[in-house]
Amino acid sequence: MRILLDGMGGDNAPEAIIQGAVSAQKLIDHEIIVIGQEDVILPAKKKHGGKKLGFVPASEVISNDDAPVKAVRSKKDSSIVKGIELVKNGEADVFISAGSTGALMAGGLFILGRIQGIDRPSLATVYPVIGQEPSLLIDAGANAECKPNNLLEFATMGSIYMEKVMGRKNPRVGLVNNGAEEHKGTTLTKAAHELLSRSPINFIGNVETRDLPNGVCDVIVTDGFTGNALLKLTEGMGLMVLRELKKRFTKNGLTKMGSLFLGKELVNIKSEFNYVEYGGAPILGVKGAILKMHGSSDKIAVEKTILKAIPYVENNVVDVIQNSTVEIEEIVQS
């Protein structure tokens, strides 16, 4: 397996990317190749003992400030465009990047193309559940406005990813709604509920957001506007609560012993909130494997994402999604 890593994307590139790749390389036998600008990547490889890592040059960089569609069309020799092309040509099995989500999505759509039968490819992301295994939230923001069949596609693709990559057996799929009862919801969620009920996935019905932090389901299905709002609120709440607790405990002048305990627990909880560490967000529904990492990914996040890429490729998630589309179409049309 050839794992291709974007050496130019994210806040901590190229250092964290190379360091994470070097750590991962020690654990696996697969080939890891870094793509990026020669004068940036080669010195970093040398500095961090990355001589076993492969290298592919790409002279351009797409930044978060670039308009995604325009950048993908004009920066042909960027790490993102060239990286996704290498997946398309079969020269790499998966492309991993902490770069622009929009450009990765646009690149996936234009270069790899949609899987036939999938109307809207989607970005799925891990949702932190403290003290338990995380859930998967789909759509995380790629499709702000959705139709009922899109939510069925998200549910199906999310369920496949959760089972094949995260190893969750028979994952419970929940639909975000403003009430648990079947008859509640908007035009969209009511119609989606009906489609999901007829699907072979393990659909447990509507879920209310108050139960998401308790891990009420393995796959959280929602439109991209709501998904984006939920993810960012979770992030904001987590940071705020930890900051407030720290401030108050410091102010109260806890005993040294107590502070030590506290500090450790706060760090533990913070790290569990830090869903970037769980290993990448897949772009599902395109004809090839792309994993997006959080822009602030550190070397541990990079290492974990590389490890997650292996079952993604080995279990042929792209093909399994392709095979599910016949059933999706049957449900939608019946």
Add this chain to the structure above:
Amino acid sequence: MRILLDGMGGDNAPEAIIQGAVSAQKLIDHEIIVIGQEDVILPAKKKHGGKKLGFVPASEVISNDDAPVKAVRSKKDSSIVKGIELVKNGEADVFISAGSTGALMAGGLFILGRIQGIDRPSLATVYPVIGQEPSLLIDAGANAECKPNNLLEFATMGSIYMEKVMGRKNPRVGLVNNGAEEHKGTTLTKAAHELLSRSPINFIGNVETRDLPNGVCDVIVTDGFTGNALLKLTEGMGLMVLRELKKRFTKNGLTKMGSLFLGKELVNIKSEFNYVEYGGAPILGVKGAILKMHGSSDKIAVEKTILKAIPYVENNVVDVIQNSTVEIEEIVQS
């Protein structure tokens, strides 16, 4: 001023309702009247020293299990229907209830009627901001599907309530969106952004949900589906984080001293999260004052809501909203 209190609504009725009314009565000169079943309210009044409280009999009760519209139409002698009718007839200035939100909304619409020029009356609720004054979130769930002019109405009514009742000068109004930039968003949020920009309110633009816990704006404007999702996630996250911290600190066997500090801070933060204590959620856009309390309101919540009802009535919020509708219509039509 005559403040009318539903003695039958909420998990802790009638005890907490009567106790809260008795506490509030000591602080204010206004008349407080409790409405409900004679055999329930009179003994509770007697038990908790509520002889100064007025009483109005209502033989029926609308529960959360009743279908709201049907209940409002059939249970004419319920505390909710009769209570709202007393507001309509001018026999009470405000009606406060911890009962069924749906029935209060339906009662407001059918009995009081919409303010002319307000397409969609809305439920607004306080959003907790730890360590600061709370924000107001509108719509909190009454209108799951909205049009751009509805969001302009919510923004205007929320801004008026925040200024007149919560005493916030020139409240900053933010529109929940999937990006801060003006061009980002759905068809709905883009059109709403355009309307809000032309409104005389203090519109600060799009806000991302990650900034809500930091109090990025005073009035959080969104459709009822998203509003419901954000409120319930905030509630769920708050409970989860506090529960996890408590569990871990207990497990680690903190020193007694440390535990005392911790326990106190956890209770403090929990109480700040407990937005029910801030005093009721107004149903805005109907021709009369209704305040909905959380179903689990305790006596402190009841007392605080009664106090909040005074500026609601004294500052003629209903009239001020009525006067704002000309401007709303001009913005929408231009």
